[in-house]
Amino acid sequence: xxxxxxxxxxxxxxxxxxxxxxxxxxxxxxxxxxxxxxxxxxxxxxxxxxxxxxxxxxxxxxxxxxxxxxxxxxxxxxxxxxxxxxxxxxxxxxxxxxxxxxxxxxxxxxxxxxxxxxxxxxxxxxxxxxxxxxxxxxxxxxxxxxxxxxxxxxxxxxxxxxxxxxxxxxxxxxxxxxxxxxxxxxxxxxxxxxxxxxxxxxxxxxxxxxxxxxxxxxxxxxxxxxxxxxxxxxxxxxxxxxxx
Amino acid sequence: xxxxxxxxxxxxxxxxxxxxxxxxxxxxxxxxxxxxxxxxxxxxxxxxxxxxxxxxxxxxxxxxxxxxxxxxxxxxxxxxxxxxxxxxxxxxxxxxxxxxxxxxxxxxxxxxxxxxxxxxxxxxxxxxxxxxxxxxxxxxxxxxxxxxxxxxxxxxxxxxxxxxxxxxxxxxxxxxxxxxxxxxxxxxxxxxxxxxxxxxxxxxxxxxxxxxxxxxxxxxxxxxxxxxxxxxxxxxxxxxxxxxxxxxxxxxxxxxxxxxxxxxxxxxxxxxxxxxxxxxxxxxxxxxx
Ligand SMILES: Nc1ncnc2c1ncn2[C@@H]1O[C@H](COP(=O)(O)OP(=O)(O)OP(=O)(O)O)[C@@H](O)[C@H]1O
Ligand SMILES: [Mg+2]
Numbered sequence: 138x139x140x141x142x143x144x145x146x147x148x149x150x151x152x153x154x155x156x157x158x159x160x161x162x163x164x165x166x167x168x169x170x171x172x173x174x175x176x177x178x179x180x181x182x183x184x185x186x187x188x189x190x191x192x193x194x195x196x197x198x199x200x201x202x203x204x205x206x207x208x209x210x211x212x213x214x215x216x217x218x219x220x221x222x223x224x225x226x227x228x229x230x231x232x233x234x235x236x237x238x239x240x241x242x243x244x245x246x247x248x249x250x251x252x253x254x255x256x257x258x259x260x261x262x263x264x265x266x267x268x269x270x271x272x273x274x275x276x277x278x279x280x281x282x283x284x285x286x287x288x289x290x291x292x293x294x295x296x297x298x299x300x301x302x303x304x305x306x307x308x309x310x311x312x313x314x315x316x317x318x319x320x321x322x323x324x325x326x327x328x329x330x331x332x333x334x335x336x337x338x339x340x341x342x343x344x345x346x347x348x349x350x351x352x353x354x355x356x357x358x359x360x361x362x363x364x365x366x367x368x369x370x371x372x373x374x375x376x377x378x379x380x381x
Numbered sequence: 382x383x384x385x386x387x388x389x390x391x392x393x394x395x396x397x398x399x400x401x402x403x404x405x406x407x408x409x410x411x412x413x414x415x416x417x418x419x420x421x422x423x424x425x426x427x428x429x430x431x432x433x434x435x436x437x438x439x440x441x442x443x444x445x446x447x448x449x450x451x452x453x454x455x456x457x458x459x460x461x462x463x464x465x466x467x468x469x470x471x472x473x474x475x476x477x478x479x480x481x482x483x484x485x486x487x488x489x490x491x492x493x494x495x496x497x498x499x500x501x502x503x504x505x506x507x508x509x510x511x512x513x514x515x516x517x518x519x520x521x522x523x524x525x526x527x528x529x530x531x532x533x534x535x536x537x538x539x540x541x542x543x544x545x546x547x548x549x550x551x552x553x554x555x556x557x558x559x560x561x562x563x564x565x566x567x568x569x570x571x572x573x574x575x576x577x578x579x580x581x582x583x584x585x586x587x588x589x590x591x592x593x594x595x596x597x598x599x600x601x602x603x604x605x606x607x608x609x610x611x612x613x614x615x616x617x618x619x620x621x622x623x624x625x626x627x628x629x630x631x632x633x634x635x636x637x638x639x640x641x642x643x644x645x646x647x648x649x650x651x652x653x654x655x656x657x658x659x660x661x662x663x664x665x666x667x668x669x670x
Contacts, residue, residue, distance in 0.1 A: 238540060244556045
């Protein structure tokens with residue numbers, strides 16, 4: 138079953154066509170990798186899917202309901218979407234724990250005023266933060282963590298939602314091998330739980346190991362799509378990557 | 382003794398103003414310079430209702446809160462279209478507009494002359510005459526507002542405000558309707574400032590539009606930057622320090638008009654010094670970018 142259906146989506150930034158009539162279906166309950174040279178529109182695609190950018194044209198259907206053109210990021214919780222950012226965007230002057238709690242607690246204004254986080258939220262945060270070895274650091278400000286720890290915290294924040302679709306924009310970039318293993322484990326576990334993962338990544342070794350399907354983008358267009366071993370050996374894909 | 386009581390009353394009024402502004406500037410990261418406008422709305426509501434219509438102080442304070450709430454809702458919606466420096470500038474503009482209402486609606490506000498002879502509050506027929514009784518009244522209001530503010534910043538709502546300050550677009554990704562949060566805190570803050578205005582008007586017994594100009598907004602901002610953004614205790618410390626400043630100068634024996642100028646210079650220097658060497662203020666937790 139396809140959980141995401143994109144039909145002829147278009148997005149431009151003053152003259153640059155970042156997404157050029159891109160049509161794409163993405164299967165539920167698996168890991169789909171998105172690869173492509175710098176500037177091919179991968180991040181723009183993630184931004185559009187998560188309501189962070191508006192669409193110029195085309196339609197997006199998520200789980201059989203239409204996502205309106207006028208994107209609103211807060212609707213992600215309705216569509217069951219969560220994400221990380223390529224350039225880390227944490228709540229920097231908040232503690233590690235608060236970065237997770239803010240996603241776990243009440244999001245309605247009135248409800249939030251009369252709620253303090255409870256035992257339940259703390260237990261959940263502890264469980265999530267222990268996976269990435271950040272529970273010990275829970276009272277440090279996010280801004281004071283190392284790069285890798287910040288990256289892991291962002292992933293943990295995304296996991297704190299109860300989403301069905303996880304959009305990860307280069308989650309491995311700049312990580313040490315030990316941390317890469319942790320993130321691999323997290324992503325594999327999401328798949329086991331029946332979630333849909335969309336993964337943007339330049340490291341082809343990781344992509345081969347993780348992905349059920351790979352989408353190759355070039356200049357905002359779909360270049361190729363299929364099983365990793367097929368797609369990554371195609372001549373036109375290699376050409377795009379190695380320079381024609 | 383009377384003198385200390387006077388300082389105490391003024392301190393509580395400014396502590397209310399500072400704590401409430403800190404909710405917006407320090408916790409939510411919205412650099413509002415319109416706080417004196419809401420202070421003024423509360424002061425005028427009480428001055429007019431108490432003096433001209435003999436309406437109970439507490440009712441007049443409630444009306445002031447209501448008016449400030451409505452004005453701030455409207456202003457907050459317009460300000461939500463702006464970011465950063467433009468937000469600050471636009472908020473200054475609103476302060477000027479509200480002041481011009483105080484000046485131009487002269488049939489009810491007394492124009493530039495203002496409203497003299499404002500009465501003291503009365504409580505079940507008991508008029509609050511002595512300054513000591515007034516100190517207690519101001520203290521009670523201050524404690525309530527401080528506790529409400531603390532309740533807010535420690536709630537899930539308060540955590541969301543700090544997240545808005547750090548990265549509102551990232552917060553929206555996780556299902557928050559950020560605009561609602563910003564409007565609610567802006568309105569709450571304005572209503573608190575209106576209470577400070579009601580207390581101020583009936584204590585000083587005389588108000589005019591020159592009290593509620595942007596200079597006053599900048600003064601309140603200086604208090605919270607000095608004390609520290611995102612720290613309620615800091616706001617109290619900042620208020621204490623700046624309220625007492627003119628008194629030190631008096632002790633130094635400067636003549637009054639020189640003292641006033643020296644004071645302005647010290648406020649300015651203090652701000653510049655803080656920005657350079659201690660951007661977190663005395664006890665603050667958040668550094669302004
Ligand atoms: N906010 C923006 N304003 C202007 N141009 C943009 C903006 N965002 C993206 N672009 C442009 O759109 C194109 C696609 O960018 P995008 O970030 O989606 O690429 P990418 O595939 O994620 O690249 P990378 O591998 O370097 O992360 C690029 O030409 C980029 O310069
Ligand atoms: Mg990118």
